[in-house]
Amino acid sequence: MKFGICTLALVPLRLEQAHRSEMVSQVLFGELFEILDEEADWTSIRLLDTDYLGWIQNGQFQKLDGLDMQHYLTGKPSIVGRAGGVLSTDTAQFQLCHGTKLYLTGENTMNFPSLKLTYQGDINPFSKNQFQSQVAQLALSYKNTPYLWGGRSQWGIDCSGFSQLIYSCFDLSLPRDAYQQAEMGQTVDFISEIKVGDLAFFDNVEGRITHVGIMLDRDMIIHASAKVRVDRMDTEGIFNAELNRYSHKLRIVKRYL
Template sequence: MKYGICTLALVPLRLEQAHRSEMVSQVLFGELFEILDEQADWTSIRLLETDYLGWIQNGQFQELNDLDMQHYLTGTPIIVGREGGVLFTDTAQFQLCHGTKLYLDAENTVNLSSLRLTYQGSINPFTSNQFETEVSRLALSYKDTPYLWGGRSQWGIDCSGFSQLIYGCFDLSLPRDAYQQAEKGETVDFISEIKVGDLAFFDNAEGRITHVGIMLDRDTIIHASAQVRVDRMDTEGIFNAEQNRYTHKLRIVKRYN
């Protein structure tokens, strides 16, 4: 079994092995994956944390042997904070996006056999115990972030990437796509029982779950639709006051903590 680690700040994960192919997600620096198939310009991977599949361009990652991976994972895990941070050497540096997970050694470095980078920047301060008190503030800091299909960062994000990122900052792991997230958690049976941080899911005309948002209270939701925005929600779904219509039909509400 062969493994790899993403060695750039943020790279596309494609459905097929071509630049014109759909970007199904993004891979952040330090994310680990199993290598499934190697071609001349592209490699098929399975992300270890979420089991998500896709193609990454060769040159955007480094292969790891078992010793390298075990050594990397012995570091102290941190998550890059909302203000971001940089990794640098004597000759180069690049910016990391909020939510990036790193394993740092005692000298604050990412230390692999052929790669040594020092981290400088903010560190996510939250724990799962702070979820109810802090999740709204963190989610609202993303307001007006542009929507990007497959996006996972403040530079562009989709609906399930948004919920996954925010939850991850509280050490709560979610699958990548909305329909996968809806398969987890406990169902909230009534709108009146909704709590801050619950996830609301919405389906299309065929009954397939295609959208998710984070509840700020029992009738207010923050979600990524054209941009990260705040709207009202009731038993019918999300009501967009600017368009004066319901834009998403409610299917189910789930709780994870």
């Protein structure tokens, strides 16, 4: 097996090996992947954390052998906090977005092959036992973030990227897409039993789950639709007051903790 690691803050993951191809997701700095196929300008990869597949442009990552990867992972896993931070080398620096996972030594450096990297900035403070008390506040901090198909950051995010990112800050791992997330967790049978942080899923006219949002309480949901927004939800689905109609049809509510 061949492995690689993303060496830029945030890069597109394409459906096919072309800039015009659909961006199915994004790869954040430090994310590890298996290299499946190599072309002249593009490489087909499988992300190790989520098994997600796509094409990344050559020059946006560094190849790793097994020993280099294990050495990198000896650092303490840390997540960049909401205020973000800066990663520096001897000659350059770049901004890291919230949710980026780093493996840091005691000096806030990384065991990275052939390159010294130092992180300065915010570190995510949350753990699983703070989920109920803090998830709503963290999710609300993304309000008005623009919707971006395949997006995973405060600079543009899609619905399942939003739920995945917020959950990751509480050490809760979710797959990338809404339909995959809906296959996990425990079903919440009644609207009256909804708790903060539960995920609500919505289907299209063909019955396919295509949307997800995070419940703030029994009646209100935060989700990415044109932008990250807060709307009312009932047994029918999400009611968009601006449009004066239901925008998404409720399929199921799931709990993960």
